[in-house]
Amino acid sequence: MxxxxxxxxxxxxxxxxxxxxxxxxxxxxxxxxxxxxxxxKAATGKQLEAQDKFTEATAYAKGVLADPEMAAVYRSMAQPGQNAYNIAIRDAYNPPVIENMEKAGNNIIVRATDDFRVYRVTVGIYSAEGVMLEEGNALMGRNGKDWMYTAITEALPGCRVMAVAEDLPGNRTNREIVIA
Structure with missing residues (x-):
């Protein structure tokens, strides 16, 4: 080239x-x-999987371009030589990352990041036997990375806390901690 x-x-x-x-x-x-x-040669299973993922990413990017407000937001993140379409494709490829999760009193604090934006963080609390005690959406903190969920029921030792972070294209990442 x-x-x-x-x-x-x-x-x-x-x-x-x-x-x-x-x-x-x-x-x-x-x-x-x-x-x-x-x-x-015929495409391998991994190649077909990559083609499917790319097809989904391009469909998402075309949907972004069809919405003027979303296109403007994605365009604002573009570097020289990039456009809203490129940024939307990259966002569709990369799921959010849950960097940290901790319990502070009745609050569950989840640090979730994404290459573009984390759309939502959901927190569920399960008993040691696996029965869901409660579930709800966390609220984004001022720094844009930390999400806080205030539990109604007290998470006792042995309870599992599951957080799910979702970005705009719908990619999901989850992380679980066990209360000691």
Missing amino acids: AKADNNVLLSKLSGSIGKQVTIKQRGGKTIVSKAQQPRE
Whole structure:
């Protein structure tokens, strides 16, 4: 792959030359690469899984672009050479991360981050036998990373606390702690 800047012959040019060379314009730069050839082998299971994930990510990104408000929010996060579509694809690929979870009195504090935005954090408290005692949404703290859930029932030793963080594309991550 070659990149060309300030080239009179290639500026504003895109497409394929025969079945050998492809010319693309990306972020104000001209990229010259070998033309993609058709596949000779059938895709493996992992490749099919990656194709499905990409199809879901592109569907999400197209939905973002169809909503002017969401497109503006994603566009605001774009770096030079990126656009709202790129950021939405990246967001769809990357699930949120629960970095930490702790109990402080009746409060459960969950630190959840995402490459774009955590949409919701849900906390459930289960007895030692696995019976759900309560469940609800946590409230986002001022720092945008810490989410706090105030429990109604007291979580006794042996109880499990499960947190689920969800981002805008619907990716979910969960984490569990056992009260000591």
